[in-house]
Amino acid sequence: MTEGSNERLNQQLFLKQVPDGIAGPDDFEVREAEVPAPGEGQVLVESHYFGLDAALRLIVRDSDEFLFRVKPGDLVRGTAAGKVIESNHPDYQVGDYVLASSGVQSYSVCEGAELEPCDVSQAPLEDWLGGFGVSGLTAYFAIFDECKPQPGQTVLVNGAAGAVGNMAGQFCKLAGARVIGLTGSNEKCDWLVNELGFDVAINYRDEDWYEQLEKAAPDRLDVIFDNVGGDILNASLKLIGMRGVVLLCGSTSQYVADEMRGPDNYIWLGTMRARMQGFVVFDYADQYAAARKRMSTWIADGSIKLPNYYHEGGVEAFPLAFQELYEGRNLGKMLLKLPAAD
Ligand SMILES: NC(=O)c1ccc[n+]([C@@H]2O[C@H](COP(=O)([O-])OP(=O)(O)OC[C@H]3O[C@@H](n4cnc5c(N)ncnc54)[C@H](OP(=O)(O)O)[C@@H]3O)[C@@H](O)[C@H]2O)c1
Structure with a gap:
């Protein structure tokens, strides 16, 4: 035909x-x-x-x-x-x-x-x-099966206004967590807070972005959901909380770097008994249909946007x-x- x-x-x-x-x-x-x-x-x-x-x-x-x-x-x-x-x-x-x-x-x-x-x-x-494809599924499994944020905990999403990051933040809100997003413009910060319900959004191009982050997370971070790697991940690590999780979803800044660099501040993982974990969505391929079914109900009742x-x-x-x-x-x-x- x-x-x-x-x-x-x-x-x-x-x-x-x-x-x-x-x-x-x-x-x-x-x-x-x-x-x-x-x-x-x-x-x-x-x-x-x-x-x-x-x-x-x-x-x-x-x-x-x-x-x-x-x-x-x-x-x-x-x-x-x-x-x-x-x-x-x-x-x-x-x-x-x-x-x-x-x-x-x-x-x-x-x-x-x-x-x-x-x-x-x-x-x-x-x-x-x-949001209904690999980007959304990545956020879904990384949040619900790996990071597992609890109500009242604080999550930092790096690369928050991107395809994976915005969904990760929305799923953390559904889990009852407090969500801070880092992104590269004030317009994106407004969008994350006013359209997607992030609690705080910080422009990492501001000179004092790290001080803003410290102020927004006075009890440290229970989860760092990292999409970007490099200097932003490195600085964020200093704020990881006791038994926190650093989820390595992606390293966008490093893909383009001449020489890839790892974080110097890993020492905070030891002090805080925290763990840094890799993640690949394809490990969950046999559960995509079930995840989409659950996401469909959230789309229908307006709990998430794509x-x-x-x-x-x-x-x-x-x-x-x-x-x-x-x-x-x-x-x-x-x-x-x-x-x-x-
Ligand atoms: N683990 C997995 O299974 C899996 C699956 C899918 C994707 N990923 C990874 O997840 C990450 C996010 O993917 P995505 O599709 O959601 O991309 P994306 O966030 O939609 O797009 C990239 C964003 O990264 C930011 N950016 C660009 N250069 C940067 C730099 N040098 N430093 C910091 N931020 C920079 C930009 O936003 P700003 O304005 O905020 O700078 C840009 O909008 C990628 O690293 C991707 O490889 C992993």
């Missing part, structure tokens, strides 16, 4: 060079190819949205140390939320909405194993890349959207919305 048109070209994004600093348009190139035809057992997906993930900056480094490396000349890794427009697979029909993890391109031929169905009656398609920040354009707009992610433009999930989504 077929829908859509094959006379259109497939725009594909390739890495041109290993980026120096924040990755941007000069580091990528777009090539055009014919829209491929699906073979036996395959489907053709039309991309509607891409999620922009900070971790892309990690995997385009000149290093084989990290999984999923993308080298110059490779198609850029990425997951599209899109629509099946041709299907030779018994489980997928034309018109189905799916996540397709087949790289940054406007059309892709996928095997069944590369697809995840999206029930858009549960959440709009784009949210399957953001904020998105849209950059519109074709595949060629992906590099600029990625640069803007690192410049901190996004409130919530940074998404590239392709013309096919309209």
Whole structure:
């Protein structure tokens, strides 16, 4: 069965060079190819949205140390939320909405194993890349299964206005904790407090941000949910509380650094009998459906919001959207919305 048109070209994004600093348009190139035809057992997906993930900056480094490396000349890794427009697979029909993890391109031929169905009656398609997708699930399992904040405890979320951080803060509020967010602008601080219910938000670009944090957490921090690493994590560690948890969700500042640095202030973990813990959401893959079911009820009763920040354009707009992610433009999930989504 077929829908859509094959006379259109497939725009594909390739890495041109290993980026120096924040990755941007000069580091990528777009090539055009014919829209491929699906073979036996395959489907053709039309991309509607891409999620922009900070971790892309990690995997385009000149290093084989990290999984999923993308080298110059490779198609850029990425997951599209899109629509099946041709299907030779018994489980997928034309018109189905799916996540397709087949790289940054406007059309892709996928095997069944590369697809995840999206029930858009549960959440709009784009949210399957953001708050209802890996970003929200990361926050969900990291908070409820690892950090487990208790009512009245104080949680610091670093990178609080991003895709994972804003959801982590909202889940901590549901758990009854007091939430402090650190982010990079006053506009984002206002948004975290007034729109998402954070108790306090601090702009880490203020010279006295650490003093503001000390004042906001007079009894120290029970949980540090860290998305950024570097100087912010290092300074935060001095305020970890007795038997506190430091959850290492991500290290956005280090992905772009020439030389990655660990925190000097780890000594506070010993003094405070605290623990620092790694976390990877994929360990919870068999529980995603149950988490989404629970999240659906919170979305329906208004307990949580799934904020998105849209950059519109074709595949060629992906590099600029990625640069803007690192410049901190996004409130919530940074998404590239392709013309096919309209
Ligand atoms: N462990 C897991 O399973 C898992 C899963 C998904 C994502 N992650 C990680 O979680 C982290 C957050 O991901 P996300 O998708 O939510 O990204 P994001 O927070 O939506 O976007 C990145 C944000 O980081 C901030 N930022 C950029 N450069 C920075 C720097 N040098 N220092 C401090 N902040 C900087 C910017 O906001 P400001 O304006 O606040 O600076 C920007 O908006 C990433 O490190 C990602 O790799 C981990």
